[in-house]
Amino acid sequence: MGIPEQQFMKMTPDPSADKKTRWKEQFQKHGEMVAALVAGVLILIGWGLSIVMSGPVINILFIAAFVIGGFAKAKEGIEETIKDKTLNVELLMFLAAIGAAIIGYWLEGAVLIFIFALSGALETYTMNKSKNELSALMSLQPETARVLRNGKEESILAKDLEIGDTILVKPGELIPADGVVVKGKTSVNESAITGESMPVGKKEHEEVLASTVNLDGVVHVKVSKTNENTLFQKIITLVQNAQEEKPPAHLFIERLENAYVMVVLIGSGLMMFLPHYLFGWSWNETIYRALVLLVVASPCALVASTMPAVLSAISNGSRQGVLFKGGVHLEGLAKLSAIAFDKTGTLTIGKPEVTNIVARDGWDQDKILQIAVSIEHYSNHPLASAIIRRAKKAEIPLLEAEDIKDVPGWGIEGTVNGVRYQIGKADFVGKEAAKEFLTTTPLEAIGKTIVFVKKDREIIGALALRDIVRSDAKEAISAINAAGIDTFMLTGDSEETAREIAHEIDVKQYKAECLPDEKLEEIKKLTKKYRWVAMVGDGTNDTPALAMANVGIAMGAGTDAALETADVVIMKNDLRQIPNTIRLSKRMNRIVKQNMVFSVAVIVVLIAANFMQDLSLPLGVIGHEGSTILVIMNGLRLLRG
Known part of the structure; x- marks a missing residue:
């Protein structure tokens, strides 16, 4: 599961590295942008000199701009064509620039190379920005560990633990x-x-x-x-998967690219001679228009419409503590019509807390709590832990308890100051006595677990416990409801508890006493009704439902099984990130659509202007490559919070 470090640049160079190594790292990081800017400077110098002089010096400057600005992209295009046996945008740009130079338009060809190189550098910047989260994470991995073996301390590699x-x-x-x-x-x-x-x-x-x-x-x-199974390593894998997986829109464009480039090449080839015979254009004009068509019909902006936006959105989410396993899952969040939530550990904190203490006349609440904690102190039950936490918070001192007898699943009993006490559920202390106590004592028991404290034959007090709702749950559910997305709660708890929690946080519908397979069936029903459904959970019992939902969302503090099954992980366990992420998804989809419509519209307008002989090569270059830069910059807006 480990990720080769050589795939990613470290955030800062190793202090012991020599200057040559540091220079190489910086060049790898900023090389494309530097090459594009150098090409731009050479073009400006050549253009300035062309105003006052002529000669081979100017062409040499333009040739240098060709080589410096276009080498990386030309190499990339040729290698991909040979390897994949498919045509690509880089090849189109390379041919267009060479064609412009052949017919004497050195400046226009150089400008084409410069803008294409600049748009490529911006796209690389976007990808590097997204990978910074992974680089930052990897810099936190300790390389060595002190292991104690045979009574001695040894230093070994952390991966060998x-x-x-x-x-x-x-x-x-x-x-x-x-x-x-x-x-x-x-x-x-x-x-x-x-x-x-x-x-x-x-x-x-x-x-x-x-x-x-x-x-x-x-x-x-x-x-x-082991090292490869730690939660930290799984987070790194999630980030890497998100960066590598491409959304459906981008995959569609990639499949279209080869056929589209072939059509453009054939169209440009036909235009080199057909207008001469059909419309009487001169050979110079015909060849010139064919080259302009080659430039303006290239789908550079369309290809750049999706991935910069997706990577920017993934980077944005990572900064907020939301990890995506791919752009497809981020894209899918915008389509949700319903979200189902697990209760325990998701909508609630997953640990019971004492909410109320009541005492019979003659006793006070602190005394009831003191007796309860003095005996429950010997139990490992989660309810006992809750009582201990409440006593610590109230600074209640422990009394000496003796002759402790724990009855698993029912309660615990012991002797304090010579008096025998029983602490537990109604059946343990006596169902009728418990019922009578509740009718005479003002204890809000709906949706709560009641622990009774019995002295000899009389119940002297009771404690009400409940799994507390997360502080952010109500706000998150309210935001989701306001977005027009229906909310559901699926829980294994009782009907009373489920109803009380659902009412408190305003979940629209709930299903109580759900086993894992029943949660799965509920997700199937919701999918049939709503088409796009998300499941939010944290436990192993939630994994079937997480896998079945269109988008599975796991809480970061959840089990390994939930983290591995889910498509999205909320690392900070903040439910408010769910509506925030849905908004981010909708914003991303909106920007991708804007980019695609804009890029296609620019291509159509430029092709039409070219056929009407109203478009020069410089304007075609600026219009086409300028649109590519604009769609990339539009996608970069998603880096903002």
Whole structure:
């Protein structure tokens, strides 16, 4: 899965590299633009001298402009023609420039080469801009790791780490692999992965991610994934795939290009003699018009209509923490009529939180929480973790608990200060007693899990817990609804919980108690009704639905299976990026259509003007190649936020 580093230039040169190597790297990065600008300067000098003098010196300057500005594109066109046995735009431009020079239009041919080289340099700039995200990511990969073997510390290449190895990570260092902290505690900067700017505390038994920064503690980490399977490496693969995959519009133009170029060559060939016999044009005029046709009918602007815009949009999304596996998926977001969301971990944070505490007369809420946390402290259940978090937040001290008995799936009991307490669900403490307590105590239980606290034979209090809705969920759903896209929630939770969550965030429809195969069937039904449907999820149980949807969207903190199956990944877990990305997709599609219509219109107008003998070669060059630059610049607008 690894990506060869030689395919991409590093963000900054190696400090130890010599001047020659640095110069070579800079030339590779800016060579096309430099060559185009040098050609432009030579043309200006030649044109200026032609006003006051004549002679071979001027032609030599134009020939130099031909060679410097056109070498890269001519070489590219010839190599592609030989390799793929297909004609291309570069070949057309090469032939047009040579033809102009043959009939004495050196300046026009040189200007054609210059503008074509400049448009190519702009397109390369767009591609490099998109690849900067990948280069920046790759610069964060640690090359070595300190591994502890046989009681000794060894330095090895990070790519050679194996599952089960224990590595030592010091403050300020990049963590070289995904793993679990087995010794020590620290805080970690995970912004490279999640986009979260605040440090995240890490202690024993908690996971850390490769290429995140260990800030202030020495930790031992047990490697849980090999280098090629880390989340960081998968992000790099996502970015690379997005850059290489071409959208349908561009693939269509590529398929058309060979046939179109052949038609232009045949048309230009026929025009070299037919108008002489049909309309009485002079041979000089006939050949001149054939060369103008060769220039203006070339589909340069049409070919450049899509990829600069797509790469700019992908680059824009990457900066916002949204990764696309290809332009086709970015293009598809604009077509969505419905979006289905998983609940747990997607619309909600995926962890239960204590929302209410009630106590029977004679008891207070802090005392109920203190008894509950003193006993639940010995449990690993997610509900116990929620109660512990609430007690820590309220700074409730623990009491000494004894004779703990955990009954998995039901509850836990123990003795505090000589008194026996039971903590758990209604069936554990007594269904009738629990029902009676709820009828006499003001506890909002709809859509929540209730944990009862029982002393001897009397229920003295209860805690209500619920998976909390993400702070950004309501805003995101509201924006999606406002865009005219129907929203759905598919969850395995109960009907009551699903109804409460759906009502809180204004999801239009929901389906409760869904198993993975049932989520899949729901996506099939939605696809039949709406045609273009997206699924948003984070868990392994969401992967069938993610794969079935027209566009699968995974949360960055989701499982590996979800990340691999999805077409789009929201790395910052910010649901508001979904409507933002839909807007970006619509904007991209709008710009691509603008470019295509504009480029075709320019070709039609220039061809018509040429047949009417109202178009000179210089104007044809400027009109045609100028349109190419304009469509590229129009696509570059998508780089803005």
